[in-house]
Amino acid sequence: MKAETTASGASIAESPDPRVGVRDELRLMRSMLIGIFILMTAAALYFARAFFMPVILAFLLALTLTPIVRFLRKRGIPEVVSATLLVLLSIFIFVSAGYLLSGPVINLVNNSYSIGQQLTERLAPFKRPLEMMADVSRQLGALTETAQEPGVQRVAVAPSGILSTAASNILGAGTSITIVFVLSLFLLASGTLFYEKIVQSFTSLSQKKRALRVVYDVEREISHYLLTVTLINAGLGTVIGLGLWGLGMPNPLVWGAAAALLNFLPYVGALITLLLVTVIALISFDSISYALLAPSFVLLCDIIEGQFVTPVMVGRRLEINAVAIFIAIAFWSWLWGFIGALMAVPLLVVIKVFCDHFDGLSHVGNFLAAQQAIVVEDEPAENNHKAA
Structure with a gap:
């Protein structure tokens, strides 16, 4: 059906195509589903962090050691042997570092108050106004304590279950560490199994x-x-x-x-x-x-x-741009604490490399990439003459 025209020859606008509205609705629904999926994934990672954290750490450890396993495989050493040796070496390094660093770190934590006092005394000539404000605050605190009503006793409630909480935390950490090393061993020893399944x-x-x-x-x-x-x-x-x-x-x-x-x-x-x-x-x-x-x-x-x-x-x-790095560190530290912060940048690199290999996700990889110099071509001479 042809469009009607006016006397001057201008065509009258046809009625809008209903397929355009359907496409817009489908695009909106797709965006909403993606947003819901992201929120549900973040919630699952937060509430099930006891499961996801050691699993992702095991995958990162396996990926870190994979080049060594591949190199040894080319030299005739089976994956099972090289994976076992590398995981045992990793366990030895982890245990040795924990044993050697535990004493000095505990001493630093126990002496943190005295370290703060020594630092304050050392920097006293440079921070005299702050020191005066601290003295005033301490005096106000002392006045508040002495102004309490006579006969009122201050009751301190001791936390209960400290030993059981510490024992459960140690047991949970030991279980997570065991999962990391055992799962990474199976991933490294499996060889090309995952590639065959894919x-x-x-x-x-x-x-x-x-x-x-x-x-x-x-x-x-x-x-x-x-x-x-x-x-x-x-x-x-x-x-x-x-x-x-x-x-x-x-x-x-x-x-x-x-x-x-x-x-x-x-x-x-x-x-x-x-x-x-x-x-x-x-x-x-x-x-x-x-x-x-x-x-x-x-x-x-x-x-x-x-x-x-x-x-x-x-x-x-x-290379990853600084904004994406800070956002990733803030997000993963909120999600999984200090361990999550350490995993933030490696996971960001994993996401970027994965997105770079798929056309539909290339814009995400481009957003995560570091800033690159943009070359602006000169306009043709005829355009310059027209502008003049």
Whole structure:
């Protein structure tokens, strides 16, 4: 049916196509379903964190050790043997680190109050106004306590069930750690089982080839990134620990381990390490100028690692923009605490690599990527003449 025209030749607008409205409604329903799915996933991860946390940690550990298993397999060592040796080595490193660091860390926690007092006394010349405000607050607190009515007794309620709570927490942590290592052992020892199952779920040969190529690419990039970053952080912690030991810092092993562990948190981890080392250095050395050498050395190591070592060894393609990193750290720390914060960036890289291999999710991977230089082409000369 042709559109009617007026006397001047202008066509009269046809009635709107009902299919356009249906498509808009379907698009809206799809967006709502995606939002509901995201909210339900976040709720499941929060309330079932006792299950999801060790499982995801096991997958990350398996991906980290996969390049080593693949390298040993090419040398004729079966996956079961190499996976068992690597998991046992990981358990040995974990137990040894916990044993060596437990004593100094407990001492630091027990002496935290005295450390705070020493730091306040050391920085008294620089924080005199704050110290006066603190004195006024303490005096007001003392007046409030003395102004209580006579005969009124203050009752302190001791928390009940401390031993049972601590025992249950220790048991839960031990169970989670066991799940992590055992599940990672099975994942590493399974070899190509998961790839075979993925290929068998498709019918056509072209789909099987594409699925296998995508799975291999994603697994290779993620495992390379995790292993490389782990080695870089271990090297950073070793250098910082040796440097602080040379400067005479107390407990250099603790600060080296803290630097290696916290460096999984970009920006935030380096800042926390720098602040902790600065506090301990200020109360450990008599000269403030000499005390500042320790944080200066840590800052120099972080700059070299962040600006030169990691970009060269990891590559620019897997860089994540700072906004996405901070949002991920805030979200996973709210979801799973400190362990979730440590897992935030590796999981973000996993999501980015996965999205880069699918056209429908490429915009998500582009959003997570670091900012790149945008080349603006010059306009044609004829457009410039028209503008003139």
